[in-house]
Amino acid sequence: MLDAIYQVLPNLAALGIFGYWVIGAAAGLEAFLPTGLFLPGTLLVDAGGVMVQRGMLDLLDLLWxxxxxxxxxxEATFWLGRHARRGMLGRWNVEGMAAYRRAEKLFARHGGLAIVMGRFLGPVAGFVPFAAAVAGMETRRFRIWNLLSGLPYAVFHVGFGYALGAGFAQLSPMMTRNTLFVLGIVVIAAVLFWILRRLDRAVPYLLAMAGGLMDDIARHPRIDSWGGRHPKTAAWIARRLDRTKFSGLPLSLLALAFLYLASVLVGLSLDFLQSDPIVQIDARLAALMRLFWTPGLIQIFTWITALGDTQLVAALLVLALVWLAWLRRFDLATGLVVSLGLDLVSVIILKAGFGRPRSILGYFHETSGSFPSGHATLSVAFYGMLVFLLWRLSRIGALSASFLAFLFAGLIGLSRLYLVEHYLSDVMGGWLLGALCLLVGIAVAEWLYPRWAGAPRTRPRWQIGVIGVVTLALMGFTMVRVRDYSKALNPPPVAQPLIVIAQGAEPQALSDAPLMAQTLDAEQQFPLSLGMWAANTDQITAALTSIGWQRADPVTLKTLAGAAFGAVRDTIRPGAALAPLFWNNKPSELGFTRVPEGHATDELPRLRMWQTRYIDASGARLWMGAITRDDGLVPSDGSAAGPLASDVVKALSQSGGAKTVGHISGTDASAIPVLALR
Structure with missing residues (x-):
């Protein structure tokens, strides 16, 4: 657990003294009323206490x-309260907030001591100085109590974090690795739940304050004067910003969001039709995802992608409609049907119109068109609408609903990418299209709310029992569908036939093609600078190791994550996995790093290699490589190091490990030396 914490929070320690500033600023922003409503600064202070226990920060410095x-x-909140006394209070609607009333009662009962007590009362903390200012507390007296409140707050929360870190240090040796992993998941889930609950409570306050500010702006003399000169325009703007009617601000925001998303979707579609770089990125990312395949992750993402199964979606739709009918929320039921209906119709039309074939690298065999992703569209249009229903029925808060909506969309879209059932542009297009359908569904539901929403009424108990049985049956069915989800698998891609040539011959296909490696986003290119004839990868490794190069770990999700954590902690190994470059849309298959003695581990010479189709009579394979200088993880920030190829050729020739047998002259590169390893 402590290792996980150490990996999550090392950036603060790496910032040095600025890490103290970040934690101190978090404490200040939580004490400031507008930001304290939603910013969990105390959580960061507690994390600072854990870092003190780990020796990453100094205790006294952090306390100060x-x-x-x-x-x-x-102090900033007190100043805001003094400003509110001069006419802003009623316009901000602060007096109607429950947290403000609690702070007001606390101050009335305990006076200045309430400022100290309020530090430990969550959302109330930012309201106590505000209430003190509104009540007319003398500035000098407030500052004395405010100064007295800062140190107890710091000691308690930094001490709590320190004790938490010490407790984990004592428990860790007594727990298995699996237990620590499960405990870490539980802690992360609990912290996430706490943050979402805090944010959900903050939203009504923030909206009330924003509404008050809008009203205050509208009453400004200059705005009034402009409205008098342009009455029709002012009336139209007022109708568009009316928060009390759906045709006002809600519809305006939905319309703006719809127009923006529609324009982005059109732009993405044009990029695909014009074969812009996004198509190349699609192919590279698909090839890269296959390197990340593991049986465990394939099973997990198969369960996630099952959420788009037709029968499962139908079961959830029936379940939602049954509950909405029982609650007499026909407005929400109509919005759900409209959102899902638009989703299905638009996906069918666009798939047929674009006719994009699926990737041959996909895990499951699919026959429908690739663009846009139906699963990605469904993840937003259907599951997003289900989350909206829960929010509209007051079962969850607005921020929790947003988080769940993004979680469904992200996981389902990621499952399609990981299983290579869709390209990146397919998923992005699906998300955008789904968002458009979702906005229409929400607009319909909100428009129908005053007309179709029935008042709840008492139901016979037998109806509750029937709905309970139906719910259990349908939920059981969906879980079985997820567990047993399966489709025909794609056969492994057919390897291209090998071409036999002599070692000294120059492959015509390579000479006529660009000999440039590219990053995943194609923003930077690096020329290929070396060719090698080798019987196998062990021969390449032995030859390069003999002249000071170290082979990097193979590229997998685990090795790249390990390299990223090492880079963050400044403990990256020279043999850590290298982020691949792409040649002919294929990721590099071998990686090597050369570490000069006493040299830092960033911006080192890196050699990435690809296997070609060419073999000689003995069975040796031609490999091509690109030499760069980069940190291993972000090659786009690096630079080409082609001249180092001559050093490699010279060193291998002098050691007797290889001899030069020819060269390749590409269309956009100088002659590339080709070696035959011995």
């Missing part, structure tokens, strides 16, 4: 930064 930050945040 947290105390001063919280004091400054209280």
């Amino acid at each position: 930064f947290v105390a001063i930050g919280s004091v400054l945040g209280g």
Whole structure:
């Protein structure tokens, strides 16, 4: 667990003194009323305590930064309260907020001591200085109590984090690796739940304050004067910004969002039709995903992609409609049907119109068109609408609903990418199309709400029992569909036939093609700079190791993640996996790093190699390589190091490990030396 914490929070420690500033600022922003409503700064202060226990931060320095930050945040809130006394209070609707009323009662009962007590009361913390200012507390007296409140807050939360870190340190040796993993998941889920709950509680306050500010702006003399000169325009704007009617601000926001998403979708479609670089990125990402395949992840993403199964979606649709009918929310039922109906119709039309074939690298065999992804569209249009229903029925908060909507869309879209059932542009297009369908469904539901939403009424108990049985049956069916989801598998891609040539011959196909490697996004290119004839990869490794190169770990999701964590912690190994470059849309298959003695581990010479179709009479295969200088993880920030190829050729020739047998002259590169390894 502590290793996981150490990997999650190393950036703060790496910032040095700026890490203290970040944590201190978090404490101050939580004490400031507008940001304190949603920013969980205390959580970051607690994390700072864990880092103190790990020896990553100094205790006294952190205490001072947290105390001063919280004091400054209280001062800013007090100033805001003084400003509110001069006519802003009613316009911000602060007095109607439950947290403000709690703070007001606390201050009335305990006076200045309430400022100290409020530090430990979550959302109330930012309201106590505000209430003190509104109540007319003297500035000098407030500052004394505010200064007294900062240090206890800092000591308690930094100490809590320290104790938490010490407790994990004691428990870790007694737990198995699986237990620590499960505990870590539970802790992360609990923290996420706490943050979402806090944000959900903050949304009504923030909306009330934003509404008050809009009203205050509308009452400004200059705005009034402009409205008097342009009454029709002012009336139209007022109708568009009316928060009390669906045809006002809600419809305006939905329309703007629809127009924006539609324009992005049109642009993405044109990129595909014009074969812009996004098509090349699609092919490279599909090839890269196959390198990340593992049996465990394939099973997990198969379960996730099963959420787009037709029978499963039909079961969830029936379940939702049954509950909505029982609740007499026909407005929401209509919006759900409209969103899903638009999804299905538009996906069928666009798939037929674009006719894009599926990738031959896909895990499952699919016969429908590739663009756009029906699963990605469904993840937004259907599952997003289900989440909207839960929010509209007050079962979850607005931020929790948004999080769940993004989670469904992200996981289902990622499952299609991981299994190579769709290209990146397919998934992006599906998300955009699904969002358009979702917006229409929401607009229909909101428009029908005053007309079709029936008032709840008492139902016979037998109806509750029947709905309970139906719910259990349909939920059981969906779980079985997820567990047993299966389709015909794609056969492995057919390898291209090998071409036999002499080692000294120059392959015509290579000479006529661009000999340039590219990053995944095609933003940067690197010329191929070396060719090698070798019987196998072990021969290449032995030859390069003899002249000071170290082979990198094979590229997998696990090795790249390990290299990324090592880079963050500044402990990356020279033999860590290298982020691949792409040649002919194929990711590099071998990687090597040369580490000069006493040299830092960033911007080192890196050699990435690809296997070609060419073999000689003995069975040796021609490999092509590109030499760059980069940090191993972000090659786009690196630079070409082609001149180093002559050093490799010279070193291998002098050691007797290889001899030069020819060269290749591409269309956009100088002559590339070709070696035959011995």
